[in-house]
Structures are given as C-alpha cells and as structure tokens.
Amino acid sequence: METILLLTHSEADGSLPKAALEALTAAKTLGGSVTAAVFGGDVDAAAKTLAAAGVAKVLTASGDAFAQPRYATDAAAAAALAKGAGAQIVVAPATSRMARVAAGVAQRLGGRIDTHVTQLVNEGGPAIVRWYYKQRIEATQRRKERPWVLLVDPGAYPAARATGGAAPIEKVEVAPPASRTTVTGVKAPTSGEQTIKPDAKLLFVAGAGWTKKQADGKPNPEKAEKLILGFIRASGASLGSSKSLVDQAGEGQKVFEFMSHLNQVGQTGSTPRHPKGLAACCHGEEPHVVGWRFIRERRAVNLDPNCGWARGKADVLYVADAFVVMEKVNALLGAK
Numbered sequence: 001m002e003t004i005l006l007l008t009h010s011e012a013d014g015s016l017p018k019a020a021l022e023a024l025t026a027a028k029t030l031g032g033s034v035t036a037a038v039f040g041g042d043v044d045a046a047a048k049t050l051a052a053a054g055v056a057k058v059l060t061a062s063g064d065a066f067a068q069p070r071y072a073t074d075a076a077a078a079a080a081l082a083k084g085a086g087a088q089i090v091v092a093p094a095t096s097r098m099a100r101v102a103a104g105v106a107q108r109l110g111g112r113i114d115t116h117v118t119q120l121v122n123e124g125g126p127a128i129v130r131w132y133y134k135q136r137i138e139a140t141q142r143r144k145e146r147p148w149v150l151l152v153d154p155g156a157y158p159a160a161r162a163t164g165g166a167a168p169i170e171k172v173e174v175a176p177p178a179s180r181t182t183v184t185g186v187k188a189p190t191s192g193e194q195t196i197k198p199d200a201k202l203l204f205v206a207g208a209g210w211t212k213k214q215a216d217g218k219p220n221p222e223k224a225e226k227l228i229l230g231f232i233r234a235s236g237a238s239l240g241s242s243k244s245l246v247d248q249a250g251e252g253q254k255v256f257e258f259m260s261h262l263n264q265v266g267q268t269g270s271t272p273r274h275p276k277g278l279a280a281c282c283h284g285e286e287p288h289v290v291g292w293r294f295i296r297e298r299r300a301v302n303l304d305p306n307c308g309w310a311r312g313k314a315d316v317l318y319v320a321d322a323f324v325v326m327e328k329v330n331a332l333l334g335a336k
C-alpha cells in the first residue's frame with residue numbers, strides 16, 4: 001500500500017481549515033493508513049484535531065516564518081513535510097493558500113499534481129474523479145508518477161470527525177528560506193460585507209432584473225439593494241449573481257456595492273455546492289444554470305412564465321414580482 005499523506009496549513013488561530021478535514025475524509029477512502037502534516041505559525045490545535053481524527057501520526061512545521069501565507073515559506077514547509085512522510089500520495093485541501101503552492105510542491109518533489117479533485121477511489125490503486133468543461137464531463141484518472149499531489153475541492157466530502165485516537169505528533173525542523181516578501185495587510189475585492197458563504201444551506205441568486213425598469217416605469221435599485229441585503233442577513237444565505245448583474249459596472253449602470261464578479265455563478269463563474277438555491281430576477285439561461293449543477297433543490301421567482309427556469313431548470317418557479325415576494329419573505333423572517 002502506498003504512503004498517503006494529508007497535507008495542510010493551519011489557520012491564523014492555530015485551528016484547521018474545514019476543507020482540511022474534508023480532504024482527510026477523502027484520503028481515508030483510499031483504504032490505507034493516513035499520515036497527516038500541518039504547517040503554519042501556530043499548529044497546536046490543528047495537530048491535536050488531526051491526532052484525534054484517526055490518522056497514523058501527525059508531522060508539524062511551525063514558527064513565525066510560516067505564519068503568513070507566502071509562496072517561498074509555504075512551499076518549503078509543505079515540501080519538507082511531504083518528504084519527511086515519504087509520501088507517494090499527497091492529499092491537500094484546495095484552500096487558496098494550498099492551491100497557490102501545491103503545483104510548486106509537486107515540482108520540488110519530482111512528482112505530478114491534479115487539481116479540482118471531487119472524489120478519490122481505490123480501484124486496485126488510487127484514482128481520482130474530477131469534472132471537465134465546466135462540470136459537463138466527469139472523468140476518472142490514474143497516474144503512474146509519484147509523488148502524486150491531489151487538491152481536493154472544498155464541499156465534496158463531509159469533514160472527518162474526531163474518533164478518540166491520539167496519534168503521535170512529531171515536529172519537523174524546516175529552515176525558512178530567504179524571503180523578500182512581507183505581508184502588510186489584506187485588500188479584499190469588495191469593501192462591503194462578506195456575502196459569499198460556502199457553508200450556507202441556501203444560495204440566493206440575484207439577477208439583472210433587480211436593476212431593470214419595473215411596473216411603475218422606473219428602476220428601483222435602492223429598494224432592490226435593501227431587499228437583497230435584508231434577505232441575505234436574515235437568512236444567512238450565500239449571495240450569488242448572474243453575469244449580467246455583476247457586469248453592469250462596466251456599463252455605467254447602478255452596481256450593488258456588496259457584489260463583485262466573485263459572486264457570479266455559471267459557465268464563466270463559480271459552481272457552488274449549497275443544498276438549496278433560490279433565484280430572483282434572473283432569467284435562468286443555460287450559461288448561468290450550468291453553475292447550479294450541484295444545487296439539489298432549486299426555486300426561482302420571475303415575472304416571465306417562459307423564463308429559462310420554467311424549462312426544467314427549477315423544481316418550482318413562482319411567477320411573481322420578486323420585489324413583492326422578497327418584501328413579504330423579509331417581513332416573515334423579521335417577525336421570527
């Protein structure tokens with residue numbers, strides 16, 4: 001059996017990213033024993049969580065030099081841990097921090113990498129499942145080259161739980177490489193609140209209809225903004241958007257401050273994994289709905305009974321004015 005390693009960084013507070021526990025579940029499906037490795041500024045809580053989650057042992061690399069996400073130091077720590085474990089299969093969560101260095105780590109190990117892995121299977125040897133062409137084609141792949149680094153997409157597996165074990169924790173000394181990069185702060189693309197919540201049970205998609213002329217002959221984007229934000233805050237839903245709505249910035253039209261292209265769902269946007277979705281003022285065209293591939297229960301509110309959602313793309317279409325519907329929904333949520 002090949003040596004399987006779960007490789008991750010810790011969060012700033014020393015805990016584990018949820019995606020790391022999901023990747024651990026994925027690694028365990030291969031059937032062999034799994035070693036875990038974690039790097040970061042503070043790794044104590046993360047290492048303890050892993051040690052209790054049914055792994056054979058936990059390797060750590062920590063210190064101030066590894067606190068900031070930075071290519072040179074992250075790649076050095078990750079490569080040293082993978083070498084220390086003698087890993088043939090390296091399973092890592094596709095957090096932005098791991099995704100940035102994983103290809104370089106594979107190169108340093110003389111191995112290969114595959115990304116966007118959604119399933120690991122053992123078919124007489126490890127194999128991966130991933131999607132191509134915007135989630136339209138599913139492929140199962142194997143590779144002969146080792147080490148094989150695999151980035152597992154978040155949301156594809158349930159998080160591993162503590163099973164009560166207490167695997168040994170071993171510190172690996174990694175000399176931090178010379179680095180010219182100092183992280184001075186974070187600049188997020190939107191100045192407003194965080195509207196993208198991958199763990200939310202509901203995805204709420206806003207379409208361009210929110211900014212279009214309404215029955216009274218005028219657009220009412222201020223009211224739309226109030227209704228959308230009111231619903232997002234009261235329900236805890238994650239906010240998605242159609243391309244038309246987020247593209248309006250370039251067209252000089254009203255733009256919602258709390259939205260950016262990161263909210264866009266669809267062929268040229270994201271493919272989120274929420275159990276339920278509700279679209280309002282969005283037409284439901286194919287390039288948009290292809291991003292709903294993993295949304296299992298779908299509903300939409302649209303004035304047009306012939307919109308795309310009516311053509312088999314939603315389970316329920318409410319033919320109604322979304323301004324009226326969402327005002328009522330927000331009032332009901334507020335009364336709760």
Ligand SMILES: Cc1cc2nc3c(=O)[nH]c(=O)nc-3n(C[C@H](O)[C@H](O)[C@H](O)COP(=O)(O)OP(=O)(O)OC[C@H]3O[C@@H](n4cnc5c(N)ncnc54)[C@H](O)[C@@H]3O)c2cc1C
Pocket residue numbers: 206207208209210212214241242243244245264265266267268269270280281282283284285286287288291301302303304307320321322323
């Ligand atoms: C190569 C390519 C890639 C693309 N990729 C993407 C992508 O990734 N994501 C994406 O979203 N699109 C994508 N598109 C664009 C896509 O085809 C559509 O143009 C876009 O999704 C339309 O956005 P919309 O439904 O918000 O706007 P519109 O088509 O303008 O629809 C607005 C809807 O709002 C409804 N409406 C208006 N007022 C109300 C009201 N008061 N109550 C209820 N309903 C109301 C209208 O009936 C209408 O159906 C792509 C297109 C191409 C060619």
